[in-house]
Amino acid sequence: MLQVKNVRKVYQSAQVDYVALENINLEVADGELVCLLGPSGCGKSTLLNILAGFERASGGSVSSDGVAIRKAGRERVMLFQDAGSALFPWLTVEENVRFGLRVRKVAKARWEAIIERTLAMVDLDRHRDKFPSQLSGGMRQRLQIARALAVEPAVLLMDEPFAALDALTRRRMHGVLLDIWRRTGKTIVFVTHDIAEAITLADRIAIMSVGPRAVITRVIALQLPRPRDLADPKVAAIFNQIEALLAPDLARSEERAAH
Amino acid sequence: MAQVGERVGGRNMPAPADTGLARLAPRDLWERYRTLVLTIASLLIGLVAWHLTSTFLVNPFLIPPPLVVFQTAAQMLMSGEILPDVAISMQRVLIGFASGSLAAIILGVLLGRVRLLHELFDPVIELMRYLSPTAMIPIAVIWFGIGEMSKYFLIFWGTFFIVLVNTVAGVWRAPIGRQRAAECLGASPLQIFTLVVIPSAVPYIVTGMRIAMASSFMSIIPAEILAADSGIGYLLQKSSMLLQTNRIFVALMTICILGFLTDRVFRILVDRTLKRFMAFVAQS
Numbered sequence: 001m002l003q004v005k006n007v008r009k010v011y012q013s014a015q016v017d018y019v020a021l022e023n024i025n026l027e028v029a030d031g032e033l034v035c036l037l038g039p040s041g042c043g044k045s046t047l048l049n050i051l052a053g054f055e056r057a058s059g060g061s062v063s064s065d066g067v068a069i070r071k072a073g074r075e076r077v078m079l080f081q082d083a084g085s086a087l088f089p090w091l092t093v094e095e096n097v098r099f100g101l102r103v104r105k106v107a108k109a110r111w112e113a114i115i116e117r118t119l120a121m122v123d124l125d126r127h128r129d130k131f132p133s134q135l136s137g138g139m140r141q142r143l144q145i146a147r148a149l150a151v152e153p154a155v156l157l158m159d160e161p162f163a164a165l166d167a168l169t170r171r172r173m174h175g176v177l178l179d180i181w182r183r184t185g186k187t188i189v190f191v192t193h194d195i196a197e198a199i200t201l202a203d204r205i206a207i208m209s210v211g212p213r214a215v216i217t218r219v220i221a222l223q224l225p226r227p228r229d230l231a232d233p234k235v236a237a238i239f240n241q242i243e244a245l246l247a248p249d250l251a252r253s254e255e256r257a258a259h
Numbered sequence: 260m261a262q263v264g265e266r267v268g269g270r271n272m273p274a275p276a277d278t279g280l281a282r283l284a285p286r287d288l289w290e291r292y293r294t295l296v297l298t299i300a301s302l303l304i305g306l307v308a309w310h311l312t313s314t315f316l317v318n319p320f321l322i323p324p325p326l327v328v329f330q331t332a333a334q335m336l337m338s339g340e341i342l343p344d345v346a347i348s349m350q351r352v353l354i355g356f357a358s359g360s361l362a363a364i365i366l367g368v369l370l371g372r373v374r375l376l377h378e379l380f381d382p383v384i385e386l387m388r389y390l391s392p393t394a395m396i397p398i399a400v401i402w403f404g405i406g407e408m409s410k411y412f413l414i415f416w417g418t419f420f421i422v423l424v425n426t427v428a429g430v431w432r433a434p435i436g437r438q439r440a441a442e443c444l445g446a447s448p449l450q451i452f453t454l455v456v457i458p459s460a461v462p463y464i465v466t467g468m469r470i471a472m473a474s475s476f477m478s479i480i481p482a483e484i485l486a487a488d489s490g491i492g493y494l495l496q497k498s499s500m501l502l503q504t505n506r507i508f509v510a511l512m513t514i515c516i517l518g519f520l521t522d523r524v525f526r527i528l529v530d531r532t533l534k535r536f537m538a539f540v541a542q543s
Contacts, residue, residue, distance in 0.1 A: 078439060082434075085436050099446075100445060103446040104444070151445060
């Protein structure tokens, strides 16, 4: 279980301190898929970076299974929006997956089976010898997923991984992710600014306000069966509810981006 | 940073091999050979312009016509007199370039990684890199005499700063997401450095080396003119004293050809050994 308690994040600069996050509380149960939803600039990526251990909270505590998170940990793997720069472009698909096995000193005898299984899971097994530059955007994201799964983390932290993909590919990736989630039982924290994406994926959606002093304004549990169709009145009602909640913040987010 | 890639052939690849060239539409034929044809045309235009200039516009003694220059070149090649000069200049360039690159890569990797070192060294480097090898010739002669060492030093000097600045930039710009991804996957700081940061910097380093290679060919000439008794630069200097413009032109052409060929060889070597590191993946 991931626990975020009273987390505060302050960026200090010479003139003024910027309070990005204030009093954030969140618990993510094992095997749960939680989306952090909010307009750009709300600090959701900051929160994810704190969960990953890349950044430290200025106050409060974050822990994974009761152990305080201080740095990147073996049980949590982050997936990035820009797969092109997150992958190792000089390594083939297969070698990208092998990288984690190598640095974690997984027994060599197991490598082949793990690579085979994880690549098959994301349907990249026919592209083992290609380089990332030879893959489409969706395939690169699938390779990121395979590379993460190979080191068998309990938690996947996903930072808007599908935001740069075209709409059709994104829908396909949602299917791929949900399928993998169902089969592996990973805990997933998924950052997005797309309401439809959050509704498609999440068990619970944590809605964040725009910073400074961003907080989680509301957590919505979705007890709807998947796949979820936005045309379904029940789903549409939730969409509208969230949209109304976000509307004032969206305007503020644009204001902020303007200067 | 864009890689300069050759366009081999045209967009429309020719029909199956057995149809032969005769069956290709003129347009396809053009697309297929345009690079070759235009390259030859460019060289021919240059030669014709040169010939016309030296024949009709200026005194052929000042600009000897191409045929005279080619004849002189043939003589100098046949007698073998130009070969020792070519060999010694190439040796100076290669030794200075290799040692300068190596030193710059080692220091650059450190400076790119250790912020304190960078902050300490950068102001000095920012000032020193304006000292071209030519500016350093007088002091190099005093330090090392007119022997080989002074030429190695001058080429080293010219190479060092170019490769250094590029290496620092490359190490610095290793994408943070890639380093964090490696960290998540379980890489230690040392592994992140050796397995992620340095490979990410390779395209920058190679580009720096290519620029430095070209600059080495420019620096070796003044060094040899002012402080040597052998090499292409010395040949230029000697021919100038004797007013042998045809020999000067042969020496100038030799520099062009050597520089061009060396760059080609360098690119082929990079392609053979570092190709996989040269790929840039654009934003997905």
